[in-house]
Amino acid sequence: MFPRRRFAAALVPLLVLAAAGCAAPADPPQAVTDAPVTEVESDSVGAAMTTGLVSSTFACDSVASCSGASRFNEALCGTIDDPSGRTWTIPAEVNTSGATCVDIYNDCTGDGDNPDYLAQLSTVVVDGEGAEITATLFGDNFFELYVNGQYVCRDAIGFTPFNSSASRFQAAYPITYAVRLIDWGTHLGIGMEYDSYNVGDGGFIARFSDGAVTGADWRCQVFYAAPVDDVNCVGANRDTSACPREPECVGDPESCSALHWAVPDDWAAPGFDDTDWPAVSLYAADDVTRTPGYANYAELFGEAEFIWTKNLNIDNQVLCRVTIDAPASP
Ligand SMILES: [Ca+2]
């Protein structure tokens, strides 16, 4: 590490002086005090850390207001630099221009229940010789769906209100599903939401018409976690479950920190090696949401279960994957 070499070099004159029987200078060598700031990075955790709010914000969702009466929170993004100078996009580098999925329920830019959603689906061709599959999806707050490495669609509402979605695509087995999941926030960079600075929770559920569902065979990994006081709460393989849901910094929220891990370019590709990602954690629906976007359509999700990492609260950008070898039902 460069700073360590600088420190070691700075010790050499001291050792020479001591060997010669001379008194060491009263002031520490300048090379120590002007050493560059080290990256706030732990070898064991592998995260970059930032503290406080993003330095700038921008709209990263096409929805700027609701026509309906539901409480609206715009999905904004922002950027923040870590001490090494690397810029991170909060809450994630989402696909801001890709097609949105079809509404099942949307009381913001829609009328609520959309009984015609099946007729409104068009097929995204991922593999021309593949099976045609319809997906039912709900994310708290946001998802992007990739099938065999190809972007298919994204959640139409990034933050709130809560909505539910459908998609249809043609894909060949084995099929790799990859989803980018975000628990959005109001106070970008410190992982909290609303005027109350609540530490919100995430959750995602999906069912596919070939019988595949979100469940125990998926893997999920975190890439943005906040709020935290200290990186040392993070265990092996980015396990943040020992980090307190409300760290001490929530008393002075803008002093809270966030942890960032770089997203691999090929994270959604079928060939990406996710064997090091943790097994998914499953959550009861009541632990995630009771909003009508899910609750009124729970039967559409069949045996699917809500998934996330081990920490539903502070893990705010989560990527999940599964590969389905064959249809689960005829
Ligand atoms: Ca949403």
Ligand SMILES: [Ca+2]
């Ligand atoms: Ca959260």
